[in-house]
Amino acid sequence: MPKLPGGPDGRSLHARAILGPELYGRLSETKVLLVGAGGIGCELLKNIVLTGFGDITLLDLDTIDLSNLNRQFLFKKKDVKQSKALVAARTASAFNPNVKITPIHGNIKEPQFDVAWFRGFDIVLNALDNLDARRHVNKMCMAANVPLVESGTAGYLGQVQPIVKDRAECFDCVPKPTPKTFPVCTIRSTPSQPIHCIVWAKSYLMPQLFGEDEDSGGELDDAEKQGENAQEIATLRKEAQAFKAVRAALRTPDVGKGPSAAKMVFEKVFHSDILNLLSMADMWRSRAPPTPLDFEGIRSGAFVLNKKTYPEDGAAQRALKDVKVDSGSSGMSNGSTPNGTSAAGLKDQRALSLKDNVDLFVSSTERLAARLRSGEDTISFDKDDDDALDFVTAASNLRSIAYGIPGKSRWEVKEMAGNIIPAIATTNAIIAGLIVLQAFHLLRKSYNALRNVHVQFKPTMPLSAINMTPPNQNCGVCRDTYTEVLCDLARVTLREVVEGVLGDGEDAGGLGERDVSVYEHTRMLSDPDWDDNLERTLESLNVTRGKFLSIVDDEGEFATIQVAIGVLPPNHPADGSALILPSPLPTPPPRKPKKAMPSTPPPTGTKRAAPDDDELEPAAKRQKTNGIAPVPPPFTPSKKRRLEDDGLIMLETLDEPLEDDVILVD
């Protein structure tokens, strides 16, 4: 048998043969940032360590949970509650003695991970699980001009997207669907599906009882504005007011007299509130009315539906009669299930009877109340918090019973309330492999070889590789011009930064005399008619390290300049300038001139999906601020927005009939 070369080289024999000596030689020096050490992150860390990447920074904000262990194989039971980044780095370091892994237990959005920090990497690999963090890393990579490989999995599906500024779409070029929302009144008065009851328990009841004491009136104001039933809104307002008493009871030590706090909550939400809603006869003309539940009656087994009040044998009655204990899905039995077990066996997957749900409601409410009394200020839903999950399971099932909707097992509630699609280790492994392949193309600068790769549920074609699409010209992230200033935030003013970055007037080749508006994220800090903030320091405006100032040309002729805010270097002399401007100054490219309207829409083959309104437009009109404003809904100062400000009409779809004086924005 031929002898493999020994020594340190034997380990890399295959990798070197496949990658070639040039790329392989560079890997040991390549600085990689891996964001996320979860399902994909663990697989990916193993891959890059074994491939020969030599300098890896691994960042994750979380600690290890027991439920991670089925797929996040770098962790063991003894590691539960420890930092994911630290444990993953320790385990994976042992796979290859030549690797240096720097673990960071932190949030990638923290200010110290600023543009200069990102610029220190040759490539960034995302292994995240949420849109917000993904968008943040995408923007930082655009600002730092570092290639990024973005990825995600959902059950059997997965995707890898290589991103390189100006050559391909960034993560934000294509708007992402916003999570499904439901009308307030469906959730609060007229649920018809299990998910409506789960959302009610998780996002309404739980915050009302265990969250911050705040007025929920805003949501109802909005519903009213949207034309929802005024009488119903008035009833819901009264209902919300009445929460004060039960909130207080939950926070008061039980003195052993009077009804328990859990019973008070039950009677309010499953009895009185339902009676109130029933009094609105109009509402129940075309839909089955809900049934008020009777706490003592259910516990004693005496609870029966009042046929006089509910003459129709509606869905509520059917649910109450429906005894199903044989499966984990959608069953709800009426009787008690002996000793908390069922034919189905597994505790979390069994169908809960009405009495089971009442018992679970009481015990979980008491557990949560005890936590409040022992010092926890607020408790919000977390799928891994057993007390919270029990509460949401029981409360949503009780509401379902009241409304004649099928119930859900604890397991199903966890999936639905946590928006969880069960993770599949194999999909994560395939995606992690594909990320490395795309990373090689980026490191070789073989841009023509880059592909968006999808793992799909198609036995005939489980993988699809799609050619890269050029950036969306309207993208409010990658079409902007990025620059950076270093400054002493306490000394430098907004005017100094803005005028410094714009430079001289147009005669001297700068943008200095143009009318601009300045934003920090969604906050407007100044515009040509409003300069109150210009003499204020960045610190006083809460414009801190890691944030961006967006300088938007009011004429819309030049691309927006995004100024990343950094701090002065440690060796900067104390009496030195408070501001270091970029050199050369940024030169944003001109925007495409506004085109005359073509009479027909562009051919469908080249038409991009119209960006989602939520992505591009603020729900509220732009708001002037003294720097400490409430955060309005996100928006990116975009071309579309500016055109609207210019008085142009924006069309929802290209199919809308065009008026004569409308300019079509391409």
Ligand SMILES: Nc1ncnc2c1ncn2[C@@H]1O[C@H](COP(=O)(O)OP(=O)(O)OP(=O)(O)O)[C@@H](O)[C@H]1O
């Ligand atoms: N802003 C962030 N900064 C750093 N790490 C983040 C950030 N947001 C998410 N993460 C990390 O990204 C990882 C994503 O991994 P994964 O999708 O497997 O989620 P998980 O939390 O491990 O598992 P599950 O959600 O299924 O319980 C998590 O470890 C999470 O802590």
Ligand SMILES: [Zn+2]
């Ligand atoms: Zn983009």
